[in-house]
Amino acid sequence: MPQPLAATLTHLRVGNQTFLVNFYQEHRDTFAAWARQQHQLDPAAAHELLRSVLVEFYDQVADGRLTKLPADVPAHIYDMAAQQLKATSAALPVAEASRRSRLLGQFGQLSADCQQVLMFFYFRGYNFKKLAGKMGFANATVGRLQKASCLRRLYDLHQRVE
Structure with a gap:
């Protein structure tokens, strides 16, 4: 039975990263397919992006910037990844x-x-x-x-x- 969202948030705040590890293992292939289709990323780059986004997600929870888990965590993670890609793709002189x-x-x-x-x-x-x-x-x-x-x-x- 999956953990309730409030318990997950509490576990993340005290440093228990089991939720993030499980999320990564369960979603990395789906995420890689999404990243390839939407952003033309190879699987290795997609996996690195997912790890980076999950670390940012953890930091947001640990720092108190995220006080309530979103109802749809995968959609939130994918949105964070899209924002991160958009921020890094801005062309500089x-x-x-x-x-x-x-x-x-x-x-x-x-x-x-x-x-x-x-x-x-x-x-x-x-x-x-x-x-x-x-x-x-x-x-x-x-x-x-x-x-x-x-x-x-x-x-x-x-x-x-x-």
């Missing part, structure tokens, strides 16, 4: 694409912790208190200082290349 590519390479040279701090702050929109909690820092001030330090390292890497 060559100069901007080149600049972003260089910056991404420099970002990759940062430590894993610095990458995580900057991702949480700039891409997930975490405030310093939430950043400190996620990273295990003592308080929000330490989170702020760590973010500033990581951003300074990225800036220094960027200046060396320029």
Whole structure:
């Protein structure tokens, strides 16, 4: 018997990812067929997209951005995937694409912790208190200082290349 939606949401909030693992295993072939038909993705890319969307879904639940599971979870997941594909398919001018590519390479040279701090702050929109909690820092001030330090390292890497 499937778990009630409220229980599923509670399990996800406390870190139990069984629902997501089962969802992935049950839906990956159907999702790959949908991605091939709608977005011309090969199965490997479709599976990676599904994993990425499920991680984002989990983050939304864990962070409290999603407080109620949608009635049709597969449709919600497919919609998230379509939005993610739409966001990544926007064409950039060559100069901007080149600049972003260089910056991404420099970002990759940062430590894993610095990458995580900057991702949480700039891409997930975490405030310093939430950043400190996620990273295990003592308080929000330490989170702020760590973010500033990581951003300074990225800036220094960027200046060396320029």
